[in-house]
Every structure is written in C-alpha cells, then in structure tokens.
Amino acid sequence: MVDSKAVAVETEGTGGSPYYDNVRPLCYSDSDAVLLCFDISRQDIFDSGLKKWRTEILDFCPSTRILLIGCKTDLRTDVCTLMELSNQKQTPITHEQGSAMAKQLGAEAYLECSAFTSEKSIHSVFRTAALACINKLQPLAKPSPTRRLSKRLLHLPSKSELLSSTFKKEKAKSCSVMGVGSDCHMIDVRDPSSPPQRNTNQNKRTLCCPPCPEFFNSAYLFFQYPAFSNEYALETTDGRIAPGVVEQSTRPRSC
Ligand SMILES: Nc1nc2c(ncn2[C@@H]2O[C@H](COP(=O)(O)OP(=O)(O)OP(=O)(O)O)[C@@H](O)[C@H]2O)c(=O)[nH]1
Numbered sequence: 001m002v003d004s005k006a007v008a009v010e011t012e013g014t015g016g017s018p019y020y021d022n023v024r025p026l027c028y029s030d031s032d033a034v035l036l037c038f039d040i041s042r043q044d045i046f047d048s049g050l051k052k053w054r055t056e057i058l059d060f061c062p063s064t065r066i067l068l069i070g071c072k073t074d075l076r077t078d079v080c081t082l083m084e085l086s087n088q089k090q091t092p093i094t095h096e097q098g099s100a101m102a103k104q105l106g107a108e109a110y111l112e113c114s115a116f117t118s119e120k121s122i123h124s125v126f127r128t129a130a131l132a133c134i135n136k137l138q139p140l141a142k143p144s145p146t147r148r149l150s151k152r153l154l155h156l157p158s159k160s161e162l163l164s165s166t167f168k169k170e171k172a173k174s175c176s177v178m179g180v181g182s183d184c185h186m187i188d189v190r191d192p193s194s195p196p197q198r199n200t201n202q203n204k205r206t207l208c209c210p211p212c213p214e215f216f217n218s219a220y221l222f223f224q225y226p227a228f229s230n231e232y233a234l235e236t237t238d239g240r241i242a243p244g245v246v247e248q249s250t251r252p253r254s255c
Contacts, residue, residue: 003134036066043088050105072115
C-alpha cells in the first residue's frame, strides 16, 4: 500500500555488460520508472557510467521517471574499501554528491541503500519508486544545512553502540587514536570507556604504534562534545588520510 493505494510493482533487473546491449532495451518498454543504481565506492561509474545509462534510458523510454540510487552505503565505513580508495586518492561518493548528480541527470529522487545493513532502506527505494509512478513524489529539494545536520544526527551511533562496537573488539588491531582541531574531542579506541579528551593539539597526534602497519598507522574517531560526531578517519602507513562516516561499526576486516 502506498498512500492508501495498492500498487503492484513489477521489477526487471538489467545486465550492465555491453554483452547485453541488444537485449537490455527490451526491459525499457512500458517501464514507469527506472532505478539507476550505482555503487558508492565506484567513482569511475559515478563519473562516466551514469551519464551513459541516462542517454540509453532517454533513447528507449524518454518519458519514464529516473530515480538515482546510491547502493552499498555500508562500504562508507568498510576499512578495506576506504584503504583501497585511499590508495587511488579517492573517497566514497557522499550523499551530497549523489544528490547533485541526481539533479544533473534530471532524476526525480536520490536515495541511498545497503542490502547488507538496512533492509528498510531497500523498502524505501521501492516505496519511493511506487510514489513516483503514481505522481506523488515531492520534487528533489536541496536540503537546508539544518536538515542536513538533523539527517546526520539521526544516523549517529549511540555512545553505548560505539562502546560495544567492533572497534572495541578489534582494539588490538586499530590501536591508535588521533585528534585534529581544537573543537574535537577524541576517544581512545584502546579504551573506549575512558572519557573523551579535548584535543589541545591542533595537529594530529598518534598515541601508540599500530600492530597492523601494512594497512594503517592509526584509526581515530572524532567526537564533538557533548554530541558524538560520526566522522572518523584512518591514516595509511604512507600518511594519507581516508575520511569516512560511521554508520554502523567499523571492522578492519583484512587485518
Ligand atoms: N557491501 C555490499 N555489497 C553488496 C551490496 N549489495 C550487493 N552487494 C554485492 O555486490 C555484488 C553484486 O551484487 P548483485 O546483487 O549480483 O548485483 P547486480 O546488480 O545483480 O550485479 P550484476 O550481476 O553484475 O548485474 C555481490 O558480490 C553482492 O554481494 C551491499 O549493499 N553492500
């Protein structure tokens, strides 16, 4: 049920490979909406692939609605993904970049989801697509700074979640904490129950040596006292910084 209406949603998944170029257009006919999905860790697809798909969609079903979907948002906090991206001097696509791209492509909505960590986010994609099909979708609006902030705060993990997070379990692996900036409070992931310390040193500082030097020198969480910030960063062994946002917990999987 969407907006008190029963909406039957029939989906067709298309293959992206050029091998299917002749077959894929068969899926476009009679479609009410196209979900243009990309992996938020793939800058290359984001930069060039999406425009290619838009061109194809416009060729075969010019009046259909397009919804842009940023997939695999769990990878924003996946240490290995961040390391790989950092090695290519990249970071995951942000929500703001996705929204801007949606406007550029003329999409009716920009949504993000993770099949791994949020079933609700997948439901939300299909619900929004259904709303678009019955013309009940609000046009894309640029979020005001206040809305952006409250959206961010909604995703903040609670202190107890953080304290019981895999960071604690993996503390032998991600052992160092650094803080940057005087407003930043930091918490030592080696002892998450310790009170946040105000960072008096404007420069980053490393508190201990890493036991996992092939991946990173340090992992640090920022806390804006009294609220928790959900930003964190990792420093690679050659000094590059991979920033990210904690949405769930962060586990240095390959260590
Ligand atoms: N981290 C993460 N991986 C995901 C997620 N969703 C899918 N994957 C992985 O991404 C890969 C592709 O997933 P599929 O469901 O096959 O995606 P698809 O669009 O059908 O891909 P094609 O078969 O290439 O058309 C698989 O290895 C999945 O396990 C997600 O939300 N997060």
